[in-house]
């Protein structure tokens with residue numbers, strides 16, 4: 339272990355969680371300083387604490403005292419400190435920097451009142467380096483007004499196009515219908531699922547509310563406002579900004595400007611390229627490519643299949659089993675594939691059982707060898723299901739434009755409660771308005787489409803992600819729509835690769851639940867009780 343003098347220890351103490359162990363966390367340092375420190379560390383034989391001490395703190399050029407003067411807690415002082423850190427970061431980076439250094443600083447940023455299907459998805463469509471969390475449509479009623487207005491995004495292009503009245507009328511009508519249907523639907527769901535003795539009043543009410551929200555959210559249009567929190571690193575934010583700056587949607591471009599403004603206050607060095615010539619060139623490249631591709635627009639879809647397995651490997655078993663054996667062999671992959679090809683089904687089964695058969699719960703991840711075979715699924719399903727499933731990142735996915743062309747789903751509870759007339763009227767009116775706006779502006783018209791209308795997208799994913807997605811998304815507390823998709827994906831994989839699917843879809847739940855949240859709420863009751871007892875003691 340590195341030895342520090344008492345004086346050195348006193349200097350270093352505020353910045354590390356310990357000074358005498360090889361594993362420690364950096365604290366009380368601005369993000370840019372942490373990034374700079376790591377970038378220097380990667381090229382130095384010294385320990386991290388020693389680098390901080392000798393090259394940053396004791397180097398007068400670095401102005402470290404000012405930079406890390408964390409006693410000065412005011413925002414202004416922090417801002418000044420960051421500016422200084424910025425200068426110093428630039429200095430450190432000359433000769434040492436590469437793109438991955440910008441991954442070393444993380445920021446939590448909140449984006450409030452953004453449209454749930456367009457702006458929120460622009461934020462969430464970043465797979466590596468950004469972790470989003472969005473306001474749920476399940477625990478919040480969307481019938482509240484602010485200053486007499488429902489909370490949905492009013493796109494400036496639509497509002498200036500002469501469609502403003504049509505837009506507001508049809509969106510208001512959706513929200514009015516949502517509000518109007520809350521009481522009768524809640525009553526119906528309660529009468530269909532009366533409270534039993536083993537369920538607390540809290541758990542019961544929360545479950546009913548979640549169910550009603552789940553059903554009525556089909557009426558919420560894509561422009562409904564939501565809140566998204568992101569934790570991400572500088573490199574990922576920079577790419578996200580580059581993409582957002584060239585969005586055809588004014589909301590997304592404006593959001594990019596606001597995000598840049600805020601990130602500039604805390605990690606300017608890591609995101610500045612989005613504003614420089616370098617960024618402009620990247621943005622031009624992205625925009626010109628997107629524009630060029632629209633010239634190849636092909637239309638005339640006739641398929642109405644919900645889920646189609648477009649392609650899969652004929653030799654999936656060989657690929658996966660060879661990869662299972664690879665680390666325990668000295669054969670090349672091609673040699674191993676030949677060996678596996680000659681195996682009997684029983685031999686293959688035995689290997690798979692040893693490799694994956696010890697999984698006791700879905701959280702026991704299946705091994706990496708299952709990443710060696712891929713499936714493409716084309717999906718036509720309600721926009722709400724897309725909204726939820728889009729959040730998976732370990733796969734490739736792309737969607738088509740959101741339209742009302744494929745019709746909308748009527749939840750069975752709406753039919754059973756005889757509320758379909760109002761529901762259909764609001765959906766049809768939204769569709770009429772959508773079609774008018776689409777003629778002039780197909781991209782912006784997406785804002786008008788409610789979550790109950792179907793959209794087409796594809797997933798290309800490996801079998802390990804199939805395992806994760808289908809087992810997670812079929813769990814009882816999930817939304818009925820995406821549970822069905824998860825179940826269908828699992829069934830199709832079982833059909834083509836039964837030997838592999840036996841393990842990779844082992845914990846897929848095929849049951850139907852009339853109250854999806856009930857068991858989860860009962861468990862929550864138990865947790866609350868345990869916590870209360872713990873703190874009483």
Ligand SMILES: Cc1cc2nc3c(=O)[nH]c(=O)nc-3n(C[C@H](O)[C@H](O)[C@H](O)COP(=O)(O)OP(=O)(O)OC[C@H]3O[C@@H](n4cnc5c(N)ncnc54)[C@H](O)[C@@H]3O)c2cc1C
Pocket residue numbers: 467468469470471472473474475729730731732733803806810811815816817
């Ligand atoms: C019942 C239910 C309710 C939900 N409610 C909400 C909600 O209210 N709000 C909300 O925002 N989301 C909600 N979600 C979505 C959820 O938070 C996840 O975003 C979504 O399920 C994707 O799951 P994932 O990250 O495990 O999968 P993937 O993105 O497909 O990733 C697969 C696995 O890879 C690993 N991984 C991927 N990326 C990272 C990373 N950056 N860091 C570390 N590990 C990573 C993890 O092990 C992950 O499980 C809900 C999901 C469910 C099932």
